[in-house]
Amino acid sequence: MAYKTIIVEVDDHVALIKLNRPDALNALNSQLLEELGRALRDAEANEKVRCIVITGSEKAFAAGADIKEMSEKSFVDAFTSDLFGPESNAIERIRKPIIAAVSGYALGGGCELAMMCDFIIASDTAKFGQPEVNLGVLAGLGGTQRLTRFVGKSKSMEMHLTGRFMDAEEAERSGLVSRVVPAKKLMEEAMSAAQKITEKSLLSTMAVKEAVNRSYETTLREGTLHERRLFHALFASEDKAEGMSAFLDKREAQFRDK
Numbered sequence: 001m002a003y004k005t006i007i008v009e010v011d012d013h014v015a016l017i018k019l020n021r022p023d024a025l026n027a028l029n030s031q032l033l034e035e036l037g038r039a040l041r042d043a044e045a046n047e048k049v050r051c052i053v054i055t056g057s058e059k060a061f062a063a064g065a066d067i068k069e070m071s072e073k074s075f076v077d078a079f080t081s082d083l084f085g086p087e088s089n090a091i092e093r094i095r096k097p098i099i100a101a102v103s104g105y106a107l108g109g110g111c112e113l114a115m116m117c118d119f120i121i122a123s124d125t126a127k128f129g130q131p132e133v134n135l136g137v138l139a140g141l142g143g144t145q146r147l148t149r150f151v152g153k154s155k156s157m158e159m160h161l162t163g164r165f166m167d168a169e170e171a172e173r174s175g176l177v178s179r180v181v182p183a184k185k186l187m188e189e190a191m192s193a194a195q196k197i198t199e200k201s202l203l204s205t206m207a208v209k210e211a212v213n214r215s216y217e218t219t220l221r222e223g224t225l226h227e228r229r230l231f232h233a234l235f236a237s238e239d240k241a242e243g244m245s246a247f248l249d250k251r252e253a254q255f256r257d258k
């Protein structure tokens with residue numbers, strides 16, 4: 001079914017999902033979150049897709065959850081519908097690698113969406129923030145938990161309590177983004193990173209994602225054991241045999257995801 005709030009293109013094994021509500025700075029309303037969830041599940045199911053890139057416009061990745069839509073909801077509405085519950089977090093269940101390419105504002109739910117991706121490449125114009133406190137609420141899509149894990153308690157607490165924005169340079173310094181690139185080169189850099197990922201075995205990239213994410217959920221001992229078992233499991237793959245033979249033969253590996 002066609003999308004109204006996002007644009008999806010699949011090319012060269014990369015699904016590019018562009019948030020597209022320019023009049024509202026890509027604010028995340030229920031329609032956009034539903035369409036994004038659907039596009040992500042389609043990309044997960046599409047055998048051609050080996051990496052996903054999510055981006056917005058030059059001015060805004062996303063300026064947060066849609067305030068107009070939220071302003072009409074009561075506690076009962078929010079609680080009974082489990083607003084921003086599992087359906088809005090569909091991205092968490094995607095096992096293929098996802099890159100956020102962020103330009104301009106990534107605020108509130110926009111910052112939270114970027115943090116739910118596997119890594120963030122930011123343009124030098126990017127601004128991150130959790131300004132929900134200015135609206136008499138707090139983050140609702142995981143911001144208090146994820147930002148704290150990315151940048152530490154002090155900076156996360158300050159951002160959430162004051163609502164101040166963090167620029168791209170500070171975001172890189174604090175470990176929120178993997179790197180900052182000039183605004184004009186953002187998509188080129190993000191697609192080139194995605195392309196590199198598509199050249200690997202999907203078995204390896206999915207295992208990497210699972211293992212790194214595990215580090216958020218468990219102890220070091222359990223996490224390293226999980227990593228080691230995945231490592232052992234990949235010894236059963238044809239891609240492990242191919243990757244290691246290719247190295248020894250001094251040629252490029254031809255992975256087949258088997």
Ligand code: CAA
Nearest residue numbers: 023024025027063064065066067068107108109139140141
């Ligand atoms: N929801 C709905 N509409 C939004 C929006 C949002 N989060 N952010 C911007 N818009 C709309 C504006 O209302 C405006 O629409 P109109 O032209 O119809 O008036 C349009 O987008 C352009 O915005 P501005 O005129 O405000 O643009 P600006 O350049 O002056 O300011 C901005 C940009 C600083 C990002 C400002 O728009 C802003 O502060 N936005 C709200 C940011 C925010 O509070 N985000 C958190 C939302 S709550 C949340 O996300 C909860 C959660 O954790 C899940």
